[in-house]
Amino acid sequence: MAIDKIGVVGCGLMGSGIAEVAAKAGCDVIVYEISDAAIEAGRARIENSLARGVKSGKLEESSRDEILGRIRYVSDYAPFADRDLVIEAVAENEEIKTAVFRSLDEALTSPHTIIASNTSSIPIMKLAMATRRPEKVVGLHFFNPVPVMKLVEIVRSLLTDDETAATTERFMTERLGKKVVKSQDRAGFIVNALLVPYQLAAIRMLESGFATAEDIDTGVTEGLAHPMGPLTLADLIGLDTILAVAESLYAEFKEQLYAPPPLLCRMVEAGLLGRKSGRGFFDYSK
Numbered sequence: 001m002a003i004d005k006i007g008v009v010g011c012g013l014m015g016s017g018i019a020e021v022a023a024k025a026g027c028d029v030i031v032y033e034i035s036d037a038a039i040e041a042g043r044a045r046i047e048n049s050l051a052r053g054v055k056s057g058k059l060e061e062s063s064r065d066e067i068l069g070r071i072r073y074v075s076d077y078a079p080f081a082d083r084d085l086v087i088e089a090v091a092e093n094e095e096i097k098t099a100v101f102r103s104l105d106e107a108l109t110s111p112h113t114i115i116a117s118n119t120s121s122i123p124i125m126k127l128a129m130a131t132r133r134p135e136k137v138v139g140l141h142f143f144n145p146v147p148v149m150k151l152v153e154i155v156r157s158l159l160t161d162d163e164t165a166a167t168t169e170r171f172m173t174e175r176l177g178k179k180v181v182k183s184q185d186r187a188g189f190i191v192n193a194l195l196v197p198y199q200l201a202a203i204r205m206l207e208s209g210f211a212t213a214e215d216i217d218t219g220v221t222e223g224l225a226h227p228m229g230p231l232t233l234a235d236l237i238g239l240d241t242i243l244a245v246a247e248s249l250y251a252e253f254k255e256q257l258y259a260p261p262p263l264l265c266r267m268v269e270a271g272l273l274g275r276k277s278g279r280g281f282f283d284y285s286k
């Protein structure tokens with residue numbers, strides 16, 4: 001089955017990147033957002049990202065206009081009826097995602113439509129069971145920023161059929177040029193099951209007064225040659241997302257290393273979400 005018509009639900013950090021790469025690959029893209037204001041914010045994210053491409057000389061102005069012309073914005077699910085693949089990228093919250101999957105299941109009229117989630121940590125089976133087509137549901141976990149990062153984790157639930165898995169893998173590698181790794185349907189999949197306990201350890205280190213945020217990150221960038229430290233990376237991902245992923249991992253495995261530290265909980269309650277809110281472990285307001 002060929003995939004040409006894409007739906008993206010949520011046009012935040014990740015959804016905007018997913019819509020951009022799909023439109024760059026020549027797909028017809030419809031983006032869902034909850035309100036006009038959210039549509040405008042999402043549209044601005046995509047336009048700014050493409051403007052950076054033009055400014056750096058990597059993208060022609062005419063190509064940018066063609067890419068933008070392939071993306072439509074909506075705030076109901078009816079236009080998704082004819083989509084080949086719908087990728088959900090709303091907040092990392094099981095209740096919200098389940099409600100989105102239920103709405104999609106009602107709106108999609110074609111039996112061949114594949115529904116994917118970009119969840120970082122929620123088991124795909126939980127989302128698949130909110131639909132009447134669990135065999136067509138798969139996890140497609142992209143990385144941030146989507147136009148730059150090549151990796152995608154493909155996650156099959158126990159009920160995902162072979163055709164759905166093969167079609168999505170072909171689309172990711174051949175059309176979007178992504179590098180695919182496959183994970184069992186376990187909270188956190190491969191990368192976040194490794195990354196998040198490391199970030200939580202850095203937050204506990206800061207919380208206990210063991211070292212400053214600057215020194216923790218410098219230790220990792222200079223000592224391990226990572227491109228950024230764990231706290232800078234947490235700010236980039238969004239502390240609300242890190243907390244949600246930690247909660248899913250803890251709920252799945254009940255292991256202490258996944259338990260969210262109180263400092264992370266307090267920061268999220270305070271709205272200190274990292275780069276997207278202007279302040280997290282570091283200050284981005286200036």
Ligand SMILES: NC(=O)c1ccc[n+]([C@@H]2O[C@H](COP(=O)([O-])OP(=O)(O)OC[C@H]3O[C@@H](n4cnc5c(N)ncnc54)[C@H](O)[C@@H]3O)[C@@H](O)[C@H]2O)c1
Pocket residue numbers: 009010011012013014015032033034038089090091092093096100118119120121141142143144236237238241
């Ligand atoms: N941030 C990352 O680095 C990263 C990386 C990989 C995967 N993810 C996953 O991608 C998903 C989206 O994360 P994000 O960082 O783009 O979040 P975000 O907060 O930047 O964007 C979420 C968007 O979804 C929209 N939305 C659309 N329909 C919604 C609905 N019914 N209810 C609530 N919101 C709705 C919101 O308006 C918002 O714009 C999450 O599942 C997250 O775990 C995030």
